[in-house]
Amino acid sequence: MPDTDAIAVPTLTSEFPVVGDDPHIDAPLRATVRRLSTLLGRTLADQHGQEMLDLVEQVRKLTKDAKSSDSEASAQDVQNRLAELPIEQATALTRAFAQYFLLANAAEQVYRVRSLQERPASESWVPRTVAAVHESVGAEGLQEAVDSLDVRLIFTAHPTEASRRAVLTKLRKISDILENDTEDGTPERRRQDHLLSELIESLWQTDELRRQRPTPQDESRNVLYYLTQLYRQTMPGFLDDLREELRAHGADLRERQVPLRFGSWIGGDRDGNPYVTAEVTREVLQMQAETAVELAIDVVSELIGDLSISSEMTGQDEELRASIDADLAFPSEVDEVQQRMFEQEPYRLKLGTMRAKLKATGERIRTGAPHVHGKDYYDSEELQDDFSVLRGALARHGGRRAADGAIAVAQQVLAGSGLNLAVLDVREHSEKHHDVLARLFDRVGELDRPYMELSREERTKVLAAELASRRPLVGTALAEDETILDDATRTTYKVFGEIRDAHRQYGQSSIETYIVSMTHGADDILAVALLAREAGLVTLPGGDQNRSDISFAPLLEEVAELRHAGEILDEMLSDPSYREIVRLRGDLQEVMLGYSDGNKDSGVITSQWEIHQAQRLLRDAAARHGVTLRLFHGRGGSVGRGGGPTYDAILAQPYGVLEGEIKFTEQGEVISDKYTLPTLARENLDLSLAAVLEGSALHTTPRSTPEQLDRFGEVMQQVSDASYARYRTLAD
DSSP states (O other), X not given: OOOBOTTOOBXXXXXXXXXXXXXHHHHXXXXXXXXXXXXXXXXXXXXXXXHHHXXXXXHHXXXXXXXHHTOHHHHHHHHHHHHTSOHHHHHHHHHHHHHHHHHHHHHHHHHHHHHHHHSOGGGSHHHHHHHHHHHHHHHHHHHHHHHTOEEEEEEEOOTTOOOOHHHHHHHHHHHHHHTSOOOTTSHHHHHHHHHHHHHHHHHHTSOSSOSSOOOHHHHHHHHHHHXXXXXXXXXXXXXXXXXXXXXXXXXXXXTTOOSEEXXXXXXXXXXXXXXXXXXXXXXXXXXXXXXXXXXXXXXXXXXXXXXXXXXXXXXXXXXXXXXXXXXXXXXXXXXHHHHHHTTTOHHHHHHHHHHHHHHHHHHHHHHTOOOOBTXXXXXXXXXXXXXXXXXXXXXXXXXXXXXXXXXXXXXXXXXXXXXXXXXXXXXXXXXXXXXXXXXXXXXXXXXXXXXXXXXXXXXXXXXHHHHHSOSOSXXXXXXHOGGGSOHHHHHHHHHHHHHHHHHHHHOGGGOOEEEEETOOSHHHHHXXXXXXXXXXXXXOSSGGGOEESOEEEEEEOSHHHHXXXXXXXXXXXXXXXXXXXXXXXXXXXXXXXXXXXXXHHHOHHHHHXXXXXXXXXXXXXXXXXXXXXXXEEEOOSSGGGTOSOHHHHHHTXXXXXXXXXXXXXXEHHHHHHHHSSHHHHHHHHHHHHHHHHHHHHHOSSOSSOHHHHHHHHHHHHHHHHHHHHHHHHHHO
């Protein structure tokens, strides 16, 4: 019989193993899960009667018996019982077990938080790593490694993440209640149980599934929820603790440096998603920008309350006064009354004008009005300039601790969020760009046969020559004759114009990289660069007038491309025009590695081994061309999508690959697990940054001898070949 509570209501799965096999270690967690399942059992009895609760217990017992006996007959008993259920009962039964596991996961997250909070600070990821790097390479080497840090976590939507925000919010509230541990039988426990019962009842009556397919805008709102919480609750403490740890070892963060930031694919990932149009990209960018401005207003408003420094005590600062006067030249909410009120408190007055400019920025974004310098902010750099004015004045007038304290943290938080909250990547399939160029080249009629009949090598030569030329391939032709492009190719080409417009509205940090799926050769990247040039994102007239407002990243996914990764990158960087684009982008070349399609193509072991070898090839090719390599790992949550422990995955990269630069996806299926609770979010940020810092500073040479590496390669190749052969037998 299952455990019972005081009123003899059975729990749902009181005997299920929850997190492990040690009853002593897991006892508190098991008790919490039993508590939640008891409350869920009461909800079931209230909503559907005792009969439904008895059915749940019956199926649980049959399943447990089948598992323990490992007999086909017992398993058949379970199947027979389920097959005879009416659809209404089957649905309720399924929901009961699904909600049990949601509640069990919420409880487990709380206990993960407790274990982290009980861990000594010296054993945390960042302190331990900073100390190790300092011991190995000294303060100067630590500073050099920190200066190179640019860790980017890219949030993506994914069909396996089906949870609605309404469900996630309730689970978050349940976790918040459970964080306050209480003793059974106390008034506090009874109050908690009342609140938990209310939430569980509401959870049961909430439809877990959206009845309409979520739009990219819906997905963006979901990610904005997490990003807002991260910037409000997690990033300030993360950056402050990192700065203090670095200073204790003779290093520091640069004033505007953000060693870890966030990006997004939602609203920019067009590959295979016809719902992501240029218009959708525009809407998502506006949503992100409005949220970022609201966040900045809140941060600045909090500082206004803190910086009550009087010029009567410290003296006037001419640079600060001049900056305030320039701001007050524009009408704003900082009227004469406020100016008189804060006449002797210039820091509050300056922050007040900054808040006014942020509000004007929000209005500009909503209305699409043009930027007016001094009235609103064009991009994050202008906001950062105002922070620098504040900190400089404080430092000159005896307020260095204030300058390096809360205001410094606020500056760095807003340097990360910027005025767009997350950098948006754009992604499209390689063939889409060739479809556009085929219509353009065939219209010109200079090729000896249609563009799509050219070999890959021939296309590369044609595109290289066109990119090096100064003539416009499109010019005014599209405006004069819209039939040059059909609906599909026009949609593809229109995105480049949308990127250009986004840069004008939100600054170039809003969209920095265009990713090309299924890149098979250099022609796939040159094609995108040429279309970007036609849209005005790239100009290469020569000399100081050259510019590139965006970077281009090949996405290598299948085994064939991974094995030729070095050749593809070498061919790209050997083209003078494209090499100039890379130079204009800071001599940084991003390459994305796809895990999911490689796994589908060759199986888990072969896919991982080929990606590992591809990283070596890319590292060496980038080094030959004097380029910094940033690898973008398209990892998912499951093993089949490249999932696994983030720290181990980062450190498992070949030596010399990490130079402070890395990107990896946080797919929808794992975002809620990693980022719902602030402590878990902080843990994920800490371990990600620590792994990149360690790999960049300490894994610059092989850990093994050449003979060991050769032997390792031979063994892995044998394992990979055997795995691939077996996988293809199953797949084919």
